[in-house]
Amino acid sequence: xxxxxxxxxxxxxxxxxxxxxxxxxxxxxxxxxxxxxxxxxxxxxxxxxxxxxxxxxxxxxxxxxxxxxxxxxxxxxxxxxxxxxxxxxxxxxxxxxxxxxxxxxxxxxxxxxxxxxxxxxxxxxxxxxxxxxxxxxxxxxxxxxxxxxxxxxxxxxxxxxxxxxxxxxxxxxxxxxxxxxxxxxxxxxxxxxx
Amino acid sequence: xxxxxxxxxxxxxxxxxxxxxxxxxxxxxxxxxxxxxxxxxxxxxxxxxxxxxxxxxxxxxxxxxxxxxxxxxxxxxxxxxxxxxxxxxxxxxxxxxxxxxxxxxxxxxxxxxxxxxxxxxxxxxxxxxxxxxxxxxxxxxxxxxxxxxxxxxxxxxxxxxxxxxxxxxxxxxxxxxxxxxxxxxxxxxxxxxx
Numbered sequence: 314x315x316x317x318x319x320x321x322x323x324x325x326x327x328x329x330x331x332x333x334x335x336x337x338x339x340x341x342x343x344x345x346x347x348x349x350x351x352x353x354x355x356x357x358x359x360x361x362x363x364x365x366x367x368x369x370x371x372x373x374x375x376x377x378x379x380x381x382x383x384x385x386x387x388x389x390x391x392x393x394x395x396x397x398x399x400x401x402x403x404x405x406x407x408x409x410x411x412x413x414x415x416x417x418x419x420x421x422x423x424x425x426x427x428x429x430x431x432x433x434x435x436x437x438x439x440x441x442x443x444x445x446x447x448x449x450x451x452x453x454x455x456x457x458x459x460x461x462x463x464x465x466x467x468x469x470x471x472x473x474x475x476x477x478x479x480x481x482x483x484x485x486x487x488x489x490x491x492x493x494x495x496x497x498x499x500x501x502x503x504x505x506x507x
Numbered sequence: 508x509x510x511x512x513x514x515x516x517x518x519x520x521x522x523x524x525x526x527x528x529x530x531x532x533x534x535x536x537x538x539x540x541x542x543x544x545x546x547x548x549x550x551x552x553x554x555x556x557x558x559x560x561x562x563x564x565x566x567x568x569x570x571x572x573x574x575x576x577x578x579x580x581x582x583x584x585x586x587x588x589x590x591x592x593x594x595x596x597x598x599x600x601x602x603x604x605x606x607x608x609x610x611x612x613x614x615x616x617x618x619x620x621x622x623x624x625x626x627x628x629x630x631x632x633x634x635x636x637x638x639x640x641x642x643x644x645x646x647x648x649x650x651x652x653x654x655x656x657x658x659x660x661x662x663x664x665x666x667x668x669x670x671x672x673x674x675x676x677x678x679x680x681x682x683x684x685x686x687x688x689x690x691x692x693x694x695x696x697x698x699x700x701x
Contacts, residue, residue: 342585342618367537377574380540380543387541389540392538428537
């Protein structure tokens with residue numbers, strides 16, 4: 314399954330510079346639903362014996378990957394909502410502040426207390442892992458609910474950034490389907506050998 | 508298929524007042540993936556002989572429904588992105604201004620010119636139809652690209668608002684799976700008889 318994603322990145326991804334890979338023709342603007350089902354199957358296969366009760370992601374571009382994973386695991390998914398950092402949140406939600414790597418802004422992410430409880434075992438899914446801020450925000454939300462984090466599933470990991478290390482330092486397993494070691498507009502993507 | 512959604516609304520929807528139905532336990536915060544697959548199947552069944560080339564929706568809560576529909580039609584989907592109305596857009600995108608019914612704000616929605624062309628036959632999908640502003644924004648984007656609009660598929664239509672009429676006045680077919688005639692916190696939802 315991971316090979317399918319790497320092949321697609323090699324074919325249709327666009328390396329804009331040594332930090333930015335554009336995948337908006339198949340992953341996060343236009344979307345190939347069959348590719349996404351393959352990614353969901355890969356996450357489901359890996360975590361299927363871990364009693365996951367819910368998949369958690371962040372709107373917007375994690376939603377379809379979380380959906381495919383949840384469908385294959387036969388459980389619901391929840392997508393955290395983004396709000397401007399100043400928005401009044403109320404007492405009915407868990408919230409965390411997340412700094413966006415690409416936009417240089419901070420936003421609040423919120424999840425209703427109704428949908429994560431201390432009984433839950435949560436698999437976090439997202440499209441990209443870079444500095445890890447989004448994933449750490451979701452982890453904070455899960456921990457506020459006293460739920461268990463089973464692991465984090467990522468489509469594309471920028472392994473030259475610190476996200477994976479920050480999650481592993483928290484004791485959290487990370488499964489990334491494509492791990493980018495380096496990128497160059499002239500020569501393309503080099504992957505981490507596993 | 509439509510009956511599945513109405514049954515679920517009757518079971519798990521919460522009528523907050525005569526204008527607001529909360530469906531965030533199964534449709535737009537926590538999501539039941541099997542229900543969404545049923546909705547996607549219903550849209551695909553209805554539009555399957557209409558040579559749809561792409562499904563178009565608006566982030567965030569249309570994404571999973573568009574995904575399920577596109578998977579069943581075996582075509583890609585595109586999700587338009589929301590930006591603050593003031594954001595610089597650039598020449599590479601189609602854009603439209605959309606006023607949000609629930610939040611009283613205006614935002615810009617954008618779609619890359621790479622992903623809708625004059626060859627496309629577009630099915631628009633969204634979770635709610637109320638005043639119709641989001642759908643009309645998507646229609647504007649499709650028309651800027653000189654693409655064809657095959658129809659609009661909606662999960663929950665607030666039939667006491669003007670959205671359907673505004674779309675039909677544009678000559679556009681609307682398929683809504685649950686048409687709310689009226690709502691009352693005491694007695695629940697009454698549907699349009701079809």
